[in-house]
Structure formats: C-alpha cells, structure tokens
Amino acid sequence: MRKVAVIGIGQTKIAEHWNKSLRELAGEAALAAMFDAQVDHIDSIYIGNMLSSAANAQTHLGSLIADWIGQRFTDAIKIESACSSGSAAFRAGYLAIASGEVDHVLVVGVEKMTDSPSNEITAALATAADADWEVDQGVSFVALNALIMKRYMHEYGWKGIDFAEFSINAHSNAVHNPFARFRKPIDKNRFINSPMICDPINLMDASPIGDGAAAVVLARADVVSPGLPKVLVAGSSAATDSIAIHNRKSPLWLSAAQKSSQEVYAQAGIRPEDIGVFEYHDAFTIMAALSLEANGFTEPGQGPALAKDGSIRVGGKIPVATRGGLKARGHPVGATGMYQIVEVVQQLRGEAGETQVLRNDFGMAQNIGGSGSNIVTHIFKREK
C-alpha cells in the first residue's frame, strides 16, 4: 500500500447556517482545503453525510458537490455510516490513494440540520438505530444513550456529577476555536443546574447538532511538495458491532472501538501512551468515558476518573476534545468525523493556538456511528 498524507484542511464554523445551502457549506470547506493544499485538480471526491435525504430532500451529493466546486466529471460519491460517515468517507479516500489508482483525493464531511423541525431531526437521527427492533419501540437516540449511562452508573458507582469534567473541558477548549458552535466556558454549577433531557443525561452531557462542513485533501506521501506541512496517515481501521444495543455482549463496552484502535496502534507501531492528542466522539459524556476505556487509556469503568483528575486536559496525559469536541465545537453528524481529523492535523502541525498540545508526534481521531455500532479510527503522524 502506498503511504498517504493529509496536505490540506478546511472547515466552516458550526452554527445555524440558515443563509447557506448544503452545497455552499461543503464548497466553503472543500475550497479552503484545496487552497491550503495548493491544488486545483482533484482525482476523486468522497462525501461523508448522514441526513441529506431526510433533512435536505437531496441525495446524490457526490455529483452535487463535485460540480459546485468546479470539479465536474470527477469521480464523486457519498459514504454513510450514521454519525461516523465523515471518517468513513476519509477512510475510503485513503484507500483510493493507497490503492495506487489516484493521487489527489478530496474528502468532505457535511451536514445541514437546523433548517428542519427538531422532531424531524430526532426521527432522522433515530434511523441510525435498529428500525425494526429498537426505534419501533419508541426509543430515541438519546434514550438509548441514557440506558447505557444508567447501567454504567449502576455497575461502577459513578454519579451524574462525575461526568461534568468531560463537558467542562470541552467548553473550555472551544473558547479558543473560532469554528466551534459554543465558545463560552461552563463550570460545575452550570452543569449541575442543566435541565435533564433523558435521565441521567442532562443538557450538558449532550452535544448540540449544527450545520457545518470540514474537508481535507489527501495525496500520495511521496509526491507532496516539500514546502507543505506533511501529516501522514499512520493507521486506518473501522469495525462494526450489532446495530441494536441489546444484542451486544455488554452494552458498556465499545468492542468496535477496541478492535479498530488495536488495529491502528499495530499499523502505527505504537501504544496508547504514545498518543499525544485524542479527538474522541463525545456525543454524550457516557460515550467519552467508554471511548477512553475501550481504546486502552484506562481500565473498564474508570473513564470518569481521567476526567476528574485532569488527565484529559491540554497538558494532561491524554488531551481530548482539544478544539471543543462534539460537546462544544458541535456535532453536525455526518461532518463530525472530518472535523475531528482536521483538528488532529491542526495539532500535529502546531497550529492549535491556545489549546496546542505538548506532544504532537501522534494524534488519534475516533468517530462513532450509532451507539457504538460503527467505529472508525485513524492515527496521524507528524513527518519530521
């Protein structure tokens, strides 16, 4: 397999972009990435998106966006794996270059959610769960996560407040990210006084939706112009688990995170402690805890301890959500995986400003589809 480098990144602010269409958001991020990479020709395009059929009455985003950004005739398709659509698209683009078929690939994650009534978005998000065996029972996506969190608290003895630091850390980092949806810090009182959404998940346990797009340009590592900052894909893997939670060995263990992270550690030739920054999928604080455990950063049931002792902060043992995470940067579902990757690249390039991590040899991005049923993990390496 050929080595692959990320040679350009771009992103839009996550917001309620009522004055920009889906294609305009995608185009803004894509052209920023192409400008950053100093390329004006792309061989193939991969779009990560989950909801355009339900929320925008538009499928066929490959053709739509290729034409919009001036790359008509280019091979262009959409990839979907619920909330991990963004990084699944990245992985498909990575494989296209690794195969030897193409030299320059554009990957765009895009989602436009805030034009639709929130009950429609809630229903659309629930299509990530099992329509016949879960949603049919009336359960929403946040309810599935609440069931997991409740069981986790019961098993390991944590209280709701023990998850506060995940949220506080995310908001504190987002203050310094101009692309983040929420740039105000929060404290423990704000967390405690947040309205309950679905017991035990309160408003500050949950990430906000939003409109946004993030993009990268990928290239063969051996033909990157010398002047450009070079970040290599050191590991790429994805794994699934049963789509319905009740079919899993344990609802408290992200098997697909464990499998894909073990594969990328092996590909990169490193261990979890070598990761200097980890952009994880904190759609809910319970997912933050489970991610730290399944990826080998702590023992089962001990995720919240890493939040409470400051290990997850910039400067800590395993900095997470350094640009705000899903919680504060925002979670435009099919675009989120691409935001995570763009942010890891910012860190490895040393462009993360006030929240720059200290160790930036290796960074990891992990994107979760459904309640743990489709997990895509990448490790990036800074080329010295």
Added chain:
Amino acid sequence: MRKVAVIGIGQTKIAEHWNKSLRELAGEAALAAMFDAQVDHIDSIYIGNMLSSAANAQTHLGSLIADWIGQRFTDAIKIESACSSGSAAFRAGYLAIASGEVDHVLVVGVEKMTDSPSNEITAALATAADADWEVDQGVSFVALNALIMKRYMHEYGWKGIDFAEFSINAHSNAVHNPFARFRKPIDKNRFINSPMICDPINLMDASPIGDGAAAVVLARADVVSPGLPKVLVAGSSAATDSIAIHNRKSPLWLSAAQKSSQEVYAQAGIRPEDIGVFEYHDAFTIMAALSLEANGFTEPGQGPALAKDGSIRVGGKIPVATRGGLKARGHPVGATGMYQIVEVVQQLRGEAGETQVLRNDFGMAQNIGGSGSNIVTHIFKREK
C-alpha cells in the same frame, strides 16, 4: 494495484417483497454470494443503497447487514450515488482489495421500495436531481427524462415507436431469467398501446421499481482457489456530470459515460467492438439510446437504429439487457448496479442459459445515477 476477481455472485428475485425486510433481502443475496464463493469470512463490506432513509426509516446499513449475515465486527459502510449506488459500492470494494489492505470483500446492492406509497417513492427518487434548481420547479425524475427524450426526437427525427425494440428485447430476455420482475414477452402492439406516463415516455419506455438485492464476493486474483470460475475486473471507472441537466453542454450527450468508458477501455486494453455483452442502464429507453452512443457503439443520434436492426439482441453485434435489463428484470434503484454486474459475471462464466451470448471474453456493466450525472462503468474479463 493488485488484480481483483469476482469469486461469488448472489441475487434475489425482484418483486414486491412485502414479507421480507430490507436486511432479509440483503442477507439472502449476500449469503448466496458467499456460498457461491465458498468463503465464510469477509474482511470488509460495502452496501449500495439509495432510499433506505426515505423508504425504510433506516440508515446505517453497513452495521445492520454485517451483523445480520454473521459478520459482526467487520468494517462495513454504505455508498450512495443515487441510482448508481450499487456499482459505486462495487468500485469502492474493488479499490479496497486493489489497495492491498484486505483480501475478501462483500458488496451488496439492496433496495426495498414497494412498502411505501408511490407518491413518496416519486418524491424520494427526485432527490437524485438538483433539489434547489430542478425539483423546486416541480419536475419529477421521469419528467426530466421526458424532456431529454423529446429534445432527442426533435434533433434526430425519431418517433416514439422507434424506441420499441429496446423494450421488446429486454422483455424477451427476461422470460429466461428467474430473478426478473416481469417475465412476459411484449410485442410492438403492446408497446404502442401502453399508457403515456409523461409524454413522450410511455409505460413500456420506463423501467419498473421493485424490491431486491444482488451481491458479489471479491478477492485478490492471485489467491482464488483453482476450482472456482474466475472473472477479473479488467477496468473500473466513474465520472460525474452536473447534477442539473440545464447546466450540461448538451442534454443529449452522456459525458460521464463517455469519460468512464474510455477509461475502462484503456485499462482493459480493448475497444468497444471487443465487448461481447453490455448490461446498460435502460431506466428509460432514451437512456438506452444515449448509452449506446456515448460508449462508442454507434454515432450520436443513432442509438435507436441499433435496436431496430437487431444489433442489441443476443447473437447481435452488441447484446444488451441480456437478463432483462432495468426494463424487465426491474430497477430496485440502489441495487441495480449490482444486478448488472452479477449478470455480466453469469455471461462470462457461461451460466446465462437461453440468453447466453456468443462472445464472452469481455463484458461491460454501466450504471447511471441521476439523469446522467454519476456514471460508473466496469469491464470484466473471463480468465481462460
């Protein structure tokens, strides 16, 4: 790039499968392909599907289907490019093996359309067109094709009846395909007396929707067991055009078909006249005509002549729709591209029974998304 072989095929009958769920249809085709290939482990799975969000309240088909067929934990995603989703998924699976990352890939095209009211399906299919600039005007997908056909008849002087042989040929071949939706032959009178759907497209110009799934197992060509029939991927390419018809240089020329077919001819080292069977995308008879022209089988405007003089029949110069095509085998949109590929493989293996073509060294499958805006073309070669 590593060479890739198709080592197993499977399909369900196309019908109104009200007693089978989406996952059951996909599973039936997938397990048939795995049985045919004699493999029980798959490294990664690519699902081609267009409408599950709109028609089945289910996204996330990768995880759903991987688990259902006993491949839990396998990397599995969905690919969408409107009606060319099936072969776009095939192409992604092909690149995954070509890259060297995996050895066995399963590709499944699946669509379940007949549970939904037809006005909802009409709206869902229109999402393949440009939501902001075409559908917004009230145009349906068949209306877009009718506009193209009307202009074509005006430019080149053909009458509606001149398209009849496309339909007659398809129905005549489908009689012998047990998986086809419509297995009754039609004659010229039946064509002439068909109700008009959207002038000049009558019922017999248009392909029927349906529920169905088709699948293949792909493998590294160098590790295929000697006893298995081997069909190699000799060329793979995809190209886009503007999603809106009014933006194209000409509404009567499939630029994306021309570009992708020229690329696969070059990859396979052959010319159009070397193709012994061509499974084309006859969603409407006008698309059949345009396909024959853009792929180099005849001059611009002369597609209907190939139908009228019998060239498109089994035994003719360029046999098409040999298992019934979209017109008679049926068009379960996101699955169609995989049916086409399965059928070409049947021909190259010599398993096409009464409609077996004479020359089966090279076969071509071409799948069209939108009204020509995303076209995926593959050439397959029988290994001697």
